[in-house]
Amino acid sequence: MDATVDNGTVATSRIRFGGVGGQGIVLAGRLLGKAAAIFDEKEAVCTQTYGPEARGGASRADVVISDEPVDYPFVIQADVLALLFQEAYVKFRSCLAPDGLLIVDTGLVRPAEDDDADHGLPATEIAEKLGNRLTTNVVLLGYLVEKTGVVSREALEAAIRDTVRPEHHEIDMRALEAGARAARGEDPL
């Protein structure tokens, strides 16, 4: 699966994260955007929209990564849809491109029976087994980046080191590796 759309000569990837407050969705978007732009030298825009949905606790972050400056940052059709909450699945599933990648937390999201997109991992459960449920978003990123190559693993690691507190670096690197292992079909732990 290729998470980029090639519009003539410009390759663009549109990624939407959806979840609920406290799952680190906005931080996941920022980490991916920083990885792309600061460490992989692409352009990236991260958008968080707050509106009636936010008042219900739902949370969403869009990231657009491109070889050129991004002129429209909203994700209409997603190349990658990463969802940690059932409500987000119900709301956003239809915006996934036909050949796009769906990633759900399989412990928290139950896809429709006729949904043959099947990529996902029990991100929250893996994070809990690693010892810190707050790394769920990093487990998810490890999976996403291993599956798509939308940014390099090195850039993602650099973005994490640049953003989160030093005392979290070690567990975040382990969370990243666990997500990547799950993406390769290996035991994540």
Add this chain to the structure above:
Amino acid sequence: MDATVDNGTVATSRIRFGGVGGQGIVLAGRLLGKAAAIFDEKEAVCTQTYGPEARGGASRADVVISDEPVDYPFVIQADVLALLFQEAYVKFRSCLAPDGLLIVDTGLVRPAEDDDADHGLPATEIAEKLGNRLTTNVVLLGYLVEKTGVVSREALEAAIRDTVRPEHHEIDMRALEAGARAARGEDPL
């Protein structure tokens, strides 16, 4: 000074924060967006653009607050420009609307001699005197909200309590009040 633009019936405020990594610019944008949308029941979009400028350490966050869903989240002309770094002043000063509000950290930004916009405060110095330089962004928000009323003080306080760790709540409330006092021309401390 009125920080909203009335396009017929829809009032919209466009706010740009500019600084350098570590000053909490992105968090300032998120707090303002959350205050507007979740606690003041408006619509808000926050955008962080990462690109070549980000690789130089500059940081920027745009917030658009409106009575209606926001269809274009980039700030072309800002109603409020809040800058914590000289380089951000040089880069973004020209995007301030003619009747817009310029807020600079007067300890870190030296406006051009012919720049008669004169609103600002020594936000970093105030934060240091409060005992935590990391609250600079909250001092700035306290000033901005007192000057503009773009969100209610109550909504901003609620957004802070909803976002930052409980152990920071007390100092952030003091930082908010210090910024508001500076905006009223009082001794901030």
